[in-house]
Amino acid sequence: MSGTTPPAETSAKIQAETGNGSREWRGVAAENQDELSEQVSFLLRSRSRRLLGELLRPYRRKIVLLVAIIVTCNVASLAIPYLVKVGIDAGIPPMVAGAGPGTLVTVVSAILAAAVIQLVTRQIFLRMAGRIGQSILLELRRRVFRHFQRLSLSFHDDYTSGRVVSRLTSDIDAISEMLQSGFDDLVTAVLTLVGTAVLLLVLDVHLGVVALLPLPVLALFTNWFRRQSSIIYRRTREAVALVIVHFVESMAGMRAVQAFRREPRNQTIFAQLNADYRAANLRGSQLIAVFSPGVKLIGNVTVAAVLFYGGMLAIQGGVTVGVLAAFLLYVRQFYEPMQEISQFYNTFQSAGAALEKLSGVLQERPSVAEPGAPVILERPRGRVEFQHVEFSYLDGTPVLPRLDLVVPAGQTVALVGTTGAGKTTLAKLVARFYDPVAGRVLLDGIDLRDLGEESRHAAIVLVTQENFLFSGSVADNIRFGRPGASMTDVMAAARSIGADAFVSALPEGYDTQVGKQGGRLSAGQRQLVAFARAFLADPAVLILDEATSSLDVAGERLVQRAMQTILADRTALIIAHRLSTVEIADRVLVMDGGRIVEDGPPGELVGRAGRYAGLHRAWLDSISDHRDLPG
Amino acid sequence: MPPDTSDTEISDTETESRTRPSPPLPRLRGARSLWRLRSYLRPYATRLVLVWVPAFAAVGIGITIPLIGREIIDGPVARGDSEALLPLALLALGLGMAEALLVFLRRWLLADAVLGLETSIRDDFYSHLQRLPMGFHASWQSGQLLSRATTDLSAIRRFLGFGLLFLVLVTVQIVTVTGLLLRMYWPLGLLVVVSAVPIVLTSLHFERRYILISRRVQDEQGDLATVVEESAAGIRTIKAFGRGRHVSGIFEEGAVKIYGTSMEKVRLSARFFTFLEVIPNITLALVLLLGALAVGSGTLTLGTLVAFATLMLQLVWPISALGFILTAGQEAMTAADRVMEVLDTEPEIVGGTRVIERPRGHLRFEGAGFRFPGATEPVLHDIWLEVRPGETVAVVGATGSGKTTLTSLVPRLYDVSTGRITIDGVDVRDLPLPELRSLVATAFEEPTLFSMSVRENLTLGRYDATEEEIATALRIAQAGFAYELPWGLETRIGEQGMSLSGGQRQRLALARAVLSRPRILVLDDTLSALDVETEALVEQALRHVLREATGIVVAHRASTVLLADRVALLLDGTIAHVGRHHELMASVPEYRALLSADPDAEEARL
């Protein structure tokens, strides 16, 4: 694609690309998760069916009970018209004849009884079904959320938070809709269907067979619908996910959107995604628009056939007029619920597609898996070792070609190097965000892959380069390092790194809400909070990835001083571009192109004429001001 | 269902403060909000009027077909005339086919219209959000916004697509049948009408409560969406501390809350639905009893009673269906409320109309002050600062002193509370927003990237940039690495650029700002994640760029400060000193404290 595409043309291009998943603005990534070959759709269905089964299993008994209740309820409600007929046929003539209202009173009481039964059973049914449905939703939400939390970063790197949100909102919504109304409708419809079919056959076999003859056609038709709709609804789920992803990202980056006048282009993209979603939805609605009247057509044709054939039979005396009349009534009643089933099918298919997506997520295995037999480390000492570690994010582009490194317990190591050298990658391997492609990373001689999750987290904490604050108060955010820490601990942590001053100056001190993604605080303040949080966690190995880059010099110096005491009894890996931080380190590692090219105490390295000496000189230049002195 | 995490206690306090005062719940306007959406249906007006034709025709046919049955029984069958049978059967066939066709037409016509409605509201919703200023976005969680743009709009679509039509059809059916009943035998008819009174009363009561509950569920779902979004966006932090369980606890809390409220909703509607179904049945029993008495006393014929009862049976379904339709309507109304709540928010920052013919980028802060909405103290006050075209001023100040805030006033991400800011003598508030924002480009302290191609991220502000311009911008920002990515500039970078290193992200953000060729270039501490060598290279290249533009550089380091001609020191919310670096170093102790090299470093230099 050329870089000189004028806006109109670009949007036209986007317009033209309707329907195929990849759009150029999205860029290319290793795998496009949205695209599924249609062959796997069978697998998908069975996978989601399994999930559904799992979700329903705890309620097996209750569901049986539920069916019994709804049957009772339906019997009661179907009995009422029948009782009315009985009342008229058998209750009134005796009264007219002056024999008293005995039968009538019985019938009326029966109707009232039926109404009461209906009242009670329906009430129980609605509540029970509601509770089961909501419990299933709760369980599903819980499972999917926890699973997302379990999944490794390599998964989240591509999946994006928008898609996570879409799974846990719009997909869950689709399922919720089915659970809310679907079950009720389905059971009622099926009951009426079976009951009426039996009735028809009992009334008159010949005519009954004619009335039921179109059933195979109906089955074929339904099957066609099912196949079509499962494709269409899958597409709908994907389309809505893309809408959500774009929405969420635009909102998160609104500052850049507005500052860079991105609005028109965003609008074009959004409108396009939205239109795709509409198109997918429209296809679904149109399918229903064909299916539902289709069923009606089959029903009406059957009615006509019954009229004709039944009429003939009646004329020839094969059936009585009464039977014919009943048939006409029942045939209509037979095909009416089919309409409802089609409606139900609609929500069902949509929920099915959603369930497919969710089961897909649940099936995803974390690439950084928890060990089967986790080793528990009671008192981590903090010796970190890399043994022949190789790592790459994408196959074929090694980021760390081969790394060997031992950091003895208690050592403070500074990691420096050009940007993109792989410092953060190294840090992430220690925190086990990823597993090495080859070799191993050890803590106190134990492979991280064998170490229990709890032990690992208690021992190693990484302050990431990008510090994320959750909405909540400042105290909440600091407490994130150690949930359960008392307010005193929180304040002590803040104080020890020099964050106390600014927090106390906030209008509500530690209870001040930090706002969406910490927006209420300045960049440096966010960094201080993130730092305090790590300090509160009190791990044996603390990794600081440019944890002071946004602080002013004074603030940085304060943190530095604090670090000297904080880091005294723990292993620390400090990544920093400002070499002032390095001064407190016992040892400096210089990284370049994924390799450690220099290693030694800072004093010694400065003396050598190597990379570090060069960096150090450049740094001295940067903090001083003599180079621009006139003359 | 209590959360089973061990840290229940904490997550309790956690969630309490976490459920920040979500935007105040406005008075529920329900139906009015929904009605206000009608303009979106205008493009489909003809269709929406037309749709009633097949809708009613289909209902009519539905009533006619049984009549043909009666005709056949009374006619050919009674007379034994098989000749006359065929035409009637064919008529039934024809009508049956017509009914199916009409149903098809109704659905087909409506599908497009309501989807069109949903889509255009969503488009407008999004566009409105893009217009609303940062102040709005800072106070609204995107989960809340998202649930309005998706869940709520679908609820509206569903109701307008089916609910409303059925509501009318069902009402017409109920009224017609009741009318027929009244005509047939008025005392019993009256009984039927009277039985409607409890239904109406309950409906009203129900409506009031249901609308509150469904609003609560919808709000809670929005909150949960926010938790989800944060937990996904902050996944690295969560993993770094191994707080998956803790976050799940927070989610659990929200999910359980929805469960509770939904159950309340279930119980409420269970009661209501049952009520709706039972009343007609009880009425039926009464009709039968009283009807029989009437028949007994000879005021009513048996035939009429039979017809009456049969007709009444036809009322049972519509009345119980009313329950579903009303709840769907209720949800649509709350949804419309929630949507209008956002659409009704007026953008506080709108552009003016003045145009600068030949913008030079002469920037002046004239007594500018700023106070965050809801804050008591202003962050900035009495800012007087002039930056001439081609000049660069460094803004220096302690952490949290208001540097970022100051820079965001220029492109009007926020508006000054007092004073004004001018460009070439024109108040920025008088300029059209796109105009203003093409004059000013900012490289933010947080890179703010999107999960799109590198190219798209770079050309955010100028997607007509040529290949050479992109190359130049990348060169200036020392971001040549972009070409080495697996698919070059077409590589999709992760969300927030997470598949890049910190320094790479920052350089892309810088290249983006440079690429938009602004008259005023704002660099908000944009070199903080670069190593010193790369930083020196970037500074070298930036010097050229800054010579041609007006520059504001927020800096924590002397090296960056030296990019500027003058330095403004931000102290206690205002610019306390302006001068050259060396002057300030010599004369202002506060400045020295902020920028002087590390004591150790001083020694090393000597």
Ligand SMILES: Nc1ncnc2c1ncn2[C@@H]1O[C@H](COP(=O)(O)OP(=O)(O)OP(=O)(O)O)[C@@H](O)[C@H]1O
């Ligand atoms: N999630 C990822 N997927 C693919 N590539 C990645 C990912 N994260 C980092 N990289 C690449 O790996 C290389 C090393 O990145 P890393 O973040 O380790 O650098 P760094 O030394 O920390 O740099 P900086 O000082 O800029 O933070 C870079 O080229 C980067 O583009």
Ligand SMILES: Nc1ncnc2c1ncn2[C@@H]1O[C@H](COP(=O)(O)OP(=O)(O)OP(=O)(O)O)[C@@H](O)[C@H]1O
């Ligand atoms: N939405 C808000 N409401 C109230 N106060 C806010 C809000 N956003 C920021 N602040 C406060 O305004 C002050 C200035 O913040 P700003 O981001 O401008 O600081 P800064 O000088 O850029 O700091 P840094 O060097 O850390 O980036 C801070 O003390 C911050 O707490």
Ligand SMILES: [Mg+2]
């Ligand atoms: Mg890094």
Ligand SMILES: [Mg+2]
């Ligand atoms: Mg700032």
